[in-house]
Amino acid sequence: MTNVGTLFDDGAVHFERLAPTLWNTMGNAVVAAADLRVGEHVLDACCGSGAGTIPAAQVVGPEGRIDAVDLSSELLALAAAKAAALDLHTITFANADVSAWTSEKSYDAVLCGYGLFFLPDMADGTRHLAAQLRSGGKFAMSTWHEHAHEPFASLLRDVCVEEQPHLLEAAVPRPIRQMAEISSVEKLRAFLQAAGFESIEVHEAPLQIPLDADLAWALVLGTGYRFLLPSDADSRERVRTRFLAKLGENFTFNADSLIAIAVRR
Secondary structure, eight states: OHHHHHHHHHTHHHHHHTIIIIIHHHHHHHHHHHTOOTTOEEEEETOTTTTTHHHHHHHHOTTOEEEEEESOHHHHHHHHHHHHHTTOOSEEEEESOTTSOOOSSOEEEEEEESOGGGSSSHHHHHHHHHHTEEEEEEEEEEEEOTTTTTTHHHHHHHHHHHHOGGGGTSOOOHHHHHHHTTOSHHHHHHHHHHTTEEEEEEEEEOOEEEEOHHHHHHHHHTSGGGGGSOSSHHHHHHHHHHHHHHHOSSEEEEOOEEEEEEEEO
């Protein structure tokens, strides 16, 4: 998981540019789905720059507690700065792998925004998160809908292949494979049931985001798309120029997502 943490460290500034339109919108939606209560103990797994952490801390109040865990120290620093600016003192930030994270006290709720598919083993990792919940505790999460990201993803991959033909023969990265396993209402419901949850609800969350050229490239640099880019600066610039030309003006990014809420048996 070190590579994932490093990727998001390197792209943290770009990642954060998507916060107002994407991450914060969906973070608030996950917190709303969790229906948190004042005083609850909450784990925000793969917390990123705090899109779910901050509203969760505001809901549980000064008597509650939030553990915010992520592999990226740079994203954690951004989240901590937001918490400090809002005078929120009940959040503990931890630079760690959530698939191995434990707490002495069981959680009332676990949140996970767009993070499950980055775990080393998504099924085992989700069962581990379930084990951190008290009986009857709630798990709330977001992931991408199976039709999300197109045609953005295909256009970027085509341009990257022009510079790096070996990508055609490369194995599909584990996060992409795992993402596909939970990319529909039916798949996600079955996955959560197998992980030990009950009372499972999965809802579609349509979201379309207008992107200008700068924001489109920030989306590439600030997310897993960064893995596709060539390391050579000149090649990367050619990719950027051709990709943005293919996107054209007034491009709308398909950020359609799924939000699930489930209860530990």
